[in-house]
Amino acid sequence: MIDLRGRHLISPSDLDLREISSIMSLAQSMQQNLSSYASLCRGKILATLFYEPSTRTKLSFESAMLRMGGNILGFSDASTSAVSKGESIADTIRVLDSYADIVVMRHPKEGAPKLAAQYSRVPLINGGDGGHQHPTQTLTDLLTIHMYLGRTSHLKVAFCGDLKYGRTVHSLIETLARYPGATFYLISPEELRLPPRLKEHLEQHSDCALIECRRMEEALPAVDILYMTRIQKERFFNEADYLRLKNSYVLDSDKLAQAKAKMLVMHPLPRVNEIAYEIDSDPRAVYFKQAELGVYARMSLMAHLLGVDGL
Amino acid sequence: MIEVAAIKKGTVIDHIAAGQGLWIFNKLNLGQLGHPVVLLMNVPSKRLGKKDIIKIENYTDVDTAMLGLIGSSITVNIIENEHVVDKVPVFIPDEVRGLFSCGNPRCVTNSDAYVIPLFHLHDARSLAYVCEYCEEITKVAWK
Ligand SMILES: [Zn+2]
Numbered sequence: 001m002i003d004l005r006g007r008h009l010i011s012p013s014d015l016d017l018r019e020i021s022s023i024m025s026l027a028q029s030m031q032q033n034l035s036s037y038a039s040l041c042r043g044k045i046l047a048t049l050f051y052e053p054s055t056r057t058k059l060s061f062e063s064a065m066l067r068m069g070g071n072i073l074g075f076s077d078a079s080t081s082a083v084s085k086g087e088s089i090a091d092t093i094r095v096l097d098s099y100a101d102i103v104v105m106r107h108p109k110e111g112a113p114k115l116a117a118q119y120s121r122v123p124l125i126n127g128g129d130g131g132h133q134h135p136t137q138t139l140t141d142l143l144t145i146h147m148y149l150g151r152t153s154h155l156k157v158a159f160c161g162d163l164k165y166g167r168t169v170h171s172l173i174e175t176l177a178r179y180p181g182a183t184f185y186l187i188s189p190e191e192l193r194l195p196p197r198l199k200e201h202l203e204q205h206s207d208c209a210l211i212e213c214r215r216m217e218e219a220l221p222a223v224d225i226l227y228m229t230r231i232q233k234e235r236f237f238n239e240a241d242y243l244r245l246k247n248s249y250v251l252d253s254d255k256l257a258q259a260k261a262k263m264l265v266m267h268p269l270p271r272v273n274e275i276a277y278e279i280d281s282d283p284r285a286v287y288f289k290q291a292e293l294g295v296y297a298r299m300s301l302m303a304h305l306l307g308v309d310g311l
Numbered sequence: 312m313i314e315v316a317a318i319k320k321g322t323v324i325d326h327i328a329a330g331q332g333l334w335i336f337n338k339l340n341l342g343q344l345g346h347p348v349v350l351l352m353n354v355p356s357k358r359l360g361k362k363d364i365i366k367i368e369n370y371t372d373v374d375t376a377m378l379g380l381i382g383s384s385i386t387v388n389i390i391e392n393e394h395v396v397d398k399v400p401v402f403i404p405d406e407v408r409g410l411f412s413c414g415n416p417r418c419v420t421n422s423d424a425y426v427i428p429l430f431h432l433h434d435a436r437s438l439a440y441v442c443e444y445c446e447e448i449t450k451v452a453w454k
Pocket residue numbers: 111413414415418419420442443444445446447
């Protein structure tokens with residue numbers, strides 16, 4: 001029996017694989033039978049403490065709580081909210097945790113949710129802290145993979161784009177590496193390669209294989225998943241490199257033609273131009289579905305942390 | 312050479328690399344202890360060429376975690392009746408709270424006045440510590 005009641009979620013590594021699996025299976029039944037969970041969280045309140053705006057994440061959490069019959073309160077921008085500047089996170093959370101049964105915090109400072117969790121009497125979920133962690137995005141990605149491919153082990157996954165600063169990529173790689181038999185194809189410009197420390201960690205703590213590529217075409221025919229990320233122009237060292245390389249990291253139908261028929265194209269969204277619009281109608285493009293599944297992943301997570309998952 | 316009388320009871324922090332004595336004096340708040348303290352600087356040393364020494368009378372509760380971070384050469388001698396009765400080992404601490412700040416400018420410990428930075432040893436040779444909060448590595452570099 002998995003019991004996550006009262007726990008916080010700061011990083012995906014706070015959950016073991018059995019706990020993740022329990023969250024996945026409840027999320028799946030929520031997706032299949034949404035109406036039967038419509039009063040699961042009746043009387044519960046979710047506080048959304050967004051110290052920086054992130055409309056998508058906030059709406060996804062709010063939708064998740066509302067779909068379970070709970071209520072929501074919160075703020076979406078600390079500068080216009082009641083949270084005064086200069087107040088410590090500890091003080092804020094010690095007041096606000098009496099207003100809600102569960103809290104999600106988004107904060108530009110890395111480690112802020114971990115600090116908040118040390119003072120919170122109710123479960124606290126990290127809704128993204130700077131470039132550090134975003135565990136519910138990882139759960140969303142896992143759920144998408146689980147639903148479409150039916151497994152999370154023995155996967156060949158290509159990550160394309162900004163692998164240096166992309167926290168979504170880091171979290172997902174670290175988590176998938178905990179399952180047996182993963183192979184990662186890392187497609188990025190030289191300047192935006194996976195951080196050496198993460199590579200070292202993967203090599204020491206998992207059986208995964210890492211293959212670095214410069215071009216998408218090298219990986220596409222082999223992989224089960226292509227995970228695309230946005231490359232910001234400012235990340236390139238010079239304009240010439242940017243112009244030379246920018247199309248290497250754009251997925252279009254010519255490139256997609258080389259992929260397996262069942263491959264998934266994933267993206268944490270929002271996209272800019274790294275996936276051509278012509279791909280959207282391809283059955284392999286699941287990035288909008290990902291956003292939908294994010295609601296079920298968050299519903300299931302909150303039900304577990306509130307201890308109502310067995311009801 | 313300047314003569315400084317031996318202390319009867321207390322602590323002698325010896326073999327401090329020359330130039331770090333004053334820094335340690337300040338970091339350990341020795342001026343606030345209310346006990347007699349002497350700081351000797353640039354004392355000739357066989358081992359180090361030059362060294363600093365700190366002598367604190369009637370006080371033995373020195374923060375060795377901090378000293379361990381500063382240098383492996385440092386020795387801490389506890390004195391009673393003018394004799395060394397104990398040599399406190401100085402080693403690189405596994406956990407460090409509040410002695411230095413996180414090198415990651417985006418880390419919450421650099422902007423929230425309430426939180427005390429906490430680090431776990433990552434690599435002893437390079438004095439690399441992982442931040443409890445942001446999980447970035449900070450290498451301890453004095454001076
Ligand atoms: Zn930090």
